[in-house]
Amino acid sequence: MDSESRNNMILGEEKFRYFCLEFLKHSQDIGDDWEWKNVQGEEEGYLSKTCYQTRVTKSDDGKKHEQEDEILSTITLEGDHEVEDDDNCVLPQGSLQSEVINYEYHVLYSISYQAPVLYFRASFLDGTPLTLDAIWAKVHDSYKPRLLHGPWETITQQEHPILGQPFFVLHPCRTNEFMSSIQGSASREGNYITSWLSTVGPVVGLSLPLSYGRTV
Amino acid sequence: MASQSPDTGDKPKLQFVPFASALDAGFWHQLTQKKLNEYRLDESAKPIKGYYYNGDPAGLPTRLTLEFSAFDMSAPTPARCCPALGSLYNTNTLDSFKKFDKKALLDQAANEIWEAIKSGAALENPVLLNKFLLLTFADLKKYHFYYWFCFPALCLSDGIELIKPPVSLGEKFSKTQVIEFQKAYDSFCQAEGGAPHPYFLIGNSGDSFSMAPLQKLEEFYTEKDKVTLGVYDPCTLAQYPGWPLRNVLVLAALHWGSRVQSIEVLCLRDRTLQGERDIKHSISFEIKLPQVAQSQACPKAVGWEKNQKGGMGPRMVNLSECMDPKRLAESSVDLNLKLMRWRLVPTLDLEKVISTKCLLLGAGTLGCNVARTLMGWGVRHVTFVDNAKISYSNPVRQPLYEFEDCLGGGKSKALAAAEKLQRIFPGVTAKGFNMSIPMPGHPVNFSEETMDQAAKEVENLEALVAEHDVVFLLMDTRESRWLPTVIAASQKKLVINAALGFDTFVVMRHGLKKGKQEEANDSHSGVPGSSDLLGSSLFSNIPGYKLGCYFCNDVVAPGDSTRDRTLDQQCTVSRPGLSMIAGALAVELMVSVLQHPEGGYAVASSSDDRMNEPPTSLGLVPHQVLVKVCNVLPVSLAFDKCTACSLKVIDQYEKDGFQFLAKVFNSSHSFLEDLTGLTLLHQETQAAEGYSGNMNV
Numbered sequence: 027m028d029s030e031s032r033n034n035m036i037l038g039e040e041k042f043r044y045f046c047l048e049f050l051k052h053s054q055d056i057g058d059d060w061e062w063k064n065v066q067g068e069e070e071g072y073l074s075k076t077c078y079q080t081r082v083t084k085s086d087d088g089k090k091h092e093q094e095d096e097i098l099s100t101i102t103l104e105g106d107h108e109v110e111d112d113d114n115c116v117l118p119q120g121s122l123q124s125e126v127i128n129y130e131y132h133v134l135y136s137i138s139y140q141a142p143v144l145y146f147r148a149s150f151l152d153g154t155p156l157t158l159d160a161i162w163a164k165v166h167d168s169y170k171p172r173l174l175h176g177p178w179e180t181i182t183q184q185e186h187p188i189l190g191q192p193f194f195v196l197h198p199c200r201t202n203e204f205m206s207s208i209q210g211s212a213s214r215e216g217n218y219i220t221s222w223l224s225t226v227g228p229v230v231g232l233s234l235p236l237s238y239g240r241t242v
Numbered sequence: 243m244a245s246q247s248p249d250t251g252d253k254p255k256l257q258f259v260p261f262a263s264a265l266d267a268g269f270w271h272q273l274t275q276k277k278l279n280e281y282r283l284d285e286s287a288k289p290i291k292g293y294y295y296n297g298d299p300a301g302l303p304t305r306l307t308l309e310f311s312a313f314d315m316s317a318p319t320p321a322r323c324c325p326a327l328g329s330l331y332n333t334n335t336l337d338s339f340k341k342f343d344k345k346a347l348l349d350q351a352a353n354e355i356w357e358a359i360k361s362g363a364a365l366e367n368p369v370l371l372n373k374f375l376l377l378t379f380a381d382l383k384k385y386h387f388y389y390w391f392c393f394p395a396l397c398l399s400d401g402i403e404l405i406k407p408p409v410s411l412g413e414k415f416s417k418t419q420v421i422e423f424q425k426a427y428d429s430f431c432q433a434e435g436g437a438p439h440p441y442f443l444i445g446n447s448g449d450s451f452s453m454a455p456l457q458k459l460e461e462f463y464t465e466k467d468k469v470t471l472g473v474y475d476p477c478t479l480a481q482y483p484g485w486p487l488r489n490v491l492v493l494a495a496l497h498w499g500s501r502v503q504s505i506e507v508l509c510l511r512d513r514t515l516q517g518e519r520d521i522k523h524s525i526s527f528e529i530k531l532p533q534v535a536q537s538q539a540c541p542k543a544v545g546w547e548k549n550q551k552g553g554m555g556p557r558m559v560n561l562s563e564c565m566d567p568k569r570l571a572e573s574s575v576d577l578n579l580k581l582m583r584w585r586l587v588p589t590l591d592l593e594k595v596i597s598t599k600c601l602l603l604g605a606g607t608l609g610c611n612v613a614r615t616l617m618g619w620g621v622r623h624v625t626f627v628d629n630a631k632i633s634y635s636n637p638v639r640q641p642l643y644e645f646e647d648c649l650g651g652g653k654s655k656a657l658a659a660a661e662k663l664q665r666i667f668p669g670v671t672a673k674g675f676n677m678s679i680p681m682p683g684h685p686v687n688f689s690e691e692t693m694d695q696a697a698k699e700v701e702n703l704e705a706l707v708a709e710h711d712v713v714f715l716l717m718d719t720r721e722s723r724w725l726p727t728v729i730a731a732s733q734k735k736l737v738i739n740a741a742l743g744f745d746t747f748v749v750m751r752h753g754l755k756k757g758k759q760e761e762a763n764d765s766h767s768g769v770p771g772s773s774d775l776l777g778s779s780l781f782s783n784i785p786g787y788k789l790g791c792y793f794c795n796d797v798v799a800p801g802d803s804t805r806d807r808t809l810d811q812q813c814t815v816s817r818p819g820l821s822m823i824a825g826a827l828a829v830e831l832m833v834s835v836l837q838h839p840e841g842g843y844a845v846a847s848s849s850d851d852r853m854n855e856p857p858t859s860l861g862l863v864p865h866q867v868l869v870k871v872c873n874v875l876p877v878s879l880a881f882d883k884c885t886a887c888s889l890k891v892i893d894q895y896e897k898d899g900f901q902f903l904a905k906v907f908n909s910s911h912s913f914l915e916d917l918t919g920l921t922l923l924h925q926e927t928q929a930a931e932g933y934s935g936n937m938n939v
């Protein structure tokens with residue numbers, strides 16, 4: 027990789043926005059639920075996607091602390107539970123609870139690296155976060171080798187620059203480098219966001235439908 | 243699909259799938275901010291906003307989602323979602339959370355819905371039907387959040403009779419009809435502002451469809467037309483509608499009951515799989531409209547969400563992991579180390595390193611740098627021993643101290659260092675002991691008091707060594723290393739020693755003694771530590787228990803180095819960078835030793851081993867690293883006449899304890915030399931030097 031082609035891969039902020047818009051257009055076309063989020067009154071924004079996955083678990087799988095359980099069990103509806111129990115218009119929920127995991131993916135622009143940055147986190151429906159090990163445990167086996175050989179040694183936990191909350195971050199320090207090899211060999215005219223995201227996304231459970239590659 | 247009343251042969255009744263509350267971490271972060279900066283002690287109702295999504299794949303629960311934007315009533319509703327408006331009651335105490343009158347809260351919300359239905363306001367603005375309540379208590383000390391959701395639904399006393407059971411749209415309509423239906427709905431939403439409509443009326447003739455808002459019923463249908471109610475349905479179950487249908491059926495019963503006996507319901511489900519939009523899994527069924535009168539009282543209501551155990555009760559979520567700054571610091575530090583393991587050293591046993599308790603004797607330049615490197619490795623237990631105070635010249639070389647620490651005579655180094663570690667990383671357990679270590683040749687017998695004091699110090703040091711796994715010798719005098727060397731050898735603790743010269747340093751691990759019997763057997767075959775064997779193959783494969791200590795390398799017993807200077811201690815001034823290299827190397831040596839399956843008993847790697855397969859995932863486990871002009875890894879044997887680690891010394895120490903030590907402290911250094919036989923050896927070598935003279939001391 028000579029330094030000149032590496033420089034070519036630097037993504038300016040204008041270009042970033044442009045590619046994001048193009049990316050969003052296709053997302054809307056195919057109902058992929060990517061959105062552009064703005065913070066109130068700020069021009070700064072990010073691409074965002076939320077998705078859910080389920081896993082069936084035994085209902086006693088929860089590892090709550092007994093002390094808290096005790097506190098919780100003292101809180102009731104003050105004696106009027108018959109009303110609730112009498113309501114046979116509610117579909118009874120099965121004893122097998124499915125564990126639902128909420129994945130959030132945000133694509134932000136880093137001025138200092140002049141590259142897109144992927145922020146992500148995963149949590150259960152009540153907001154309890156998953157550890158990185160847990161997230162990776164759910165990554166499909168075929169991506170495991172990539173996990174170990176890709177540019178992913180650079181995952182850190184950082185505050186989301188716009189939301190101010192902790193997220194995992196694929197650090198962009200090597201983005202330009204590996205994007206040069208990807209963009210260099212394949213379609214140089216392609217959407218940077220599409221090819222970047224389809225490379226880094228799968229290792230953290232985010233996959234893009236193939237149709238993104240076909241358009242733009 | 244529906245419940246058959248057991249006592250009668252009634253028609254089956256319609257059942258609804260309740261919402262599951264879904265709160266993203268951002269919601270709790272935002273609630274925390276609001277509580278701290280805005281609500282404070284205010285427990286009154288606050289407007290919040292949630293939404294439900296249409297388009298889930300089968301299997302996902304029907305969710306009412308609240309995210310960080312829930313507090314911003316003007317925030318846009320995400321695509322393919324309908325908004326739901328809620329009231330947040332954030333209580334100040336757990337007790338207040340407990341005592342909150344939940345029944346009254348639900349009744350009040352039900353009344354509002356009932357009024358909106360009666361007045362027809364809900365016909366104009368159907369969002370009024372989808373209310374929710376959220377009762378919370380935020381324990382911001384523990385980052386525990388207690389919460390209880392309520393999705394109020396008005397109950398019709400006899401339920402709702404199902405006339406025709408649900409069928410999918412794919413079964414009900416032809417392909418063309420499905421496509422036309424989709425088009426009609428899209429253009430209806432477009433005309434109404436773009437967002438999906440939660441409720442709408444559906445007209446159908448042949449392949450063509452039309453939609454209208456609820457309040458247009460009179461104009462939309464002729465007298466004879468069947469009424470079809472469309473619902474934007476978040477549920478994915480093929481046999482049941484979701485919760486949003488519930489209140490709108492009460493509205494339908496009240497306003498349309500006089501006109502029609504039954505209505506058709508179409509639950510619109512709209513999903514995209516692999517870029518293909520699909521509504522064929524939408525469901526359609528017919529129900530009998532129950533009797534509801536304007537004049538009647540508000541129907542009873544249900545809606546408090548069950549907890550994870552299926553009981554009527556609140557939930558609690560513990561978010562200390564992602565909200566407590568101290569926990570965040572800890573998990574980030576761990577993550578960094580784990581990444582090193584995942585990426586570079588898959589067999590690295592981090593737990594072994596992190597759980598190691600380290601005793602740092604000396605909190606000067608070496609102590610500071612060793613401590614910082616230990617922190618880098620995630621070591622959570624560090625104890626300092628030093629009797630010095632921080633002086634003005636220290637902070638520039640000793641990275642745990644600052645100018646302020648020197649004022650007023652200076653803080654104790656050990657205490658200040660421990661305090662600073664805790665400030666750098668609250669996850670560490672750091673302690674400091676302002677204490678001196680008795681030294682050979684430094685008398686303690688001036689008075690009873692000074693003797694007692696020394697006895698106490700020895701006792702303390704023994705206890706400290708016992709409590710830790712690894713002892714670092716980082717003092718600036720040679721003889722102060724003697725006592726801890728003896729104690730650690732006796733207690734069989736790993737000792738890592740770092741000593742600085744002006745532009746040279748040595749970092750070494752002391753040999754780790756074996757049981758007494760094995761030791762005695764080995765000492766017969768042991769080669770005396772004469773260094774003319776250096777570099778020969780005799781120095782490969784030396785097991786850890788045969789390796790020497792700091793004092794084995796000398797033929798001079800430790801004495802008062804301010805009087806009898808030994809070669810490596812003539813000068814306590816060293817190049818400033820050395821201590822950092824040496825401190826770091828000392829820790830790396832410790833980590834390598836810990837990674838070796840035999841730990842301190844690991845065979846010493848020598849310079850020659852650099853070409854071979856390394857014994858641990860982190861490479862070589864040398865005995866010593868001597869850094870000067872060139873980097874060599876010398877190995878030396880335990881010297882059976884060593885003044886610190888030889889059997890004779892350890893025996894005496896273990897047998898007579900402080901009495902023995904007091905003798906050492908109070909006598910000249912020849913006491914130890916006499917004891918170990920060094921004096922005799924000296925005499926012999928002096929005689930031998932007469933003819934050979936190649937002794938390399």
Ligand SMILES: [Zn+2]
Nearest residue numbers: 791794884887
């Ligand atoms: Zn020794």
